[in-house]
Amino acid sequence: MSSSSRRVVVTQRFFDAETRAWLEQHGCEVVIADLPPGKGDGDLTPAELEGLLAGAAGWIVGHARVTRDLLTALPRLQVISRRGVGYERVDTDAVRDLGRVACIAAGGNDASVADHVVAMMLALGRRFRESQDRMLGGDWSILMGSDLYRKTVGIVGLGRIGRSVAQRLQGFEAEILVNTPAFDVEDLGGRLTPVGLDDLLARSDYVTLHAPLTAETRFLIDAAALTRMKPTAFLINAARGGLVDDLALLEALSSGAIAGAGLDTFMSESDPGYRPTTEALLALPNVVATPHAAASSREGLDRTNRVAAMNVVAVLDGGSPPAACVVADGRAVAPA
Known part of the structure; x- marks a missing residue:
């Protein structure tokens, strides 16, 4: 040929x-x-x-x-x-x-994305962006952060990347909650706890999304879902922008309804009308963002x-x- x-x-x-x-x-x-x-x-x-x-x-x-x-x-x-x-x-x-x-x-790219997600959790909890921004402005005072160690992490979707994240979190002795339509309680030695989405949102210190984008999962995290999260909790989305209502997320972050977000995907990637929302999210001190680069x-x-x-x-x-x-x-x- x-x-x-x-x-x-x-x-x-x-x-x-x-x-x-x-x-x-x-x-x-x-x-x-x-x-x-x-x-x-x-x-x-x-x-x-x-x-x-x-x-x-x-x-x-x-x-x-x-x-x-x-x-x-x-x-x-x-x-x-x-x-x-x-x-x-x-x-x-x-x-x-x-x-x-x-x-x-x-x-x-499972390993690359999983590493990126854990890095975002650590950066958010320890307030890396806020600290560096303050230092550049001459303020070297210490911001109190929080550990990932022994925290509760909720994983929404347990495909290849979700499982890779769960494996990495074992080293932090995290309590891992999972919400997924297909879950084997014996996976990862039974160290994962299957729960409903509302329960996961209410209990988790970190929520990370690893579900596919479908008609059923579009805006899975909307204004109502964000109100169920702890005010000290962080949301990480390195999956698909349409899983999160970015307008609702902007409001939740601006009002202190949740503590912060790690974002690698945005609604504006598929809908240019969301570009102002993305820019507003990027400007927030409690957001750590990358340009859909988790696999890169x-x-x-x-x-x-x-x-x-x-x-x-x-x-x-x-x-x-x-x-x-x-x-x-x-x-x-x-x-x-």
């Missing part, structure tokens, strides 16, 4: 040379998109994406929207492989209807690059990626 029939377009930055070489060793022609400065593939128009992907058989994608119209315009595109694990921007029905395959890089360690990106590449090659070879990586496979039901 010629390399032109195995053209793989990568619309993500930080695609490592080793993974590129691995793709080439497996007969692929690799094209790395030259993205505009400060822009990701999620900022590209459908026409720009169509131009970049013309003739591609495989696409390693970040945050671009994978729509029915785009897929229809790209008849040679066989596999869409996310360098990440969320896929709410992929029209999975269209993928199936049009006989394509959509994958995620399951397992590639060198090691984490290398791992997710490789998983995404392996998914592409598996499909181009006529096989199937690992089941945990496949979110839609329309090859068996593709129209004749």
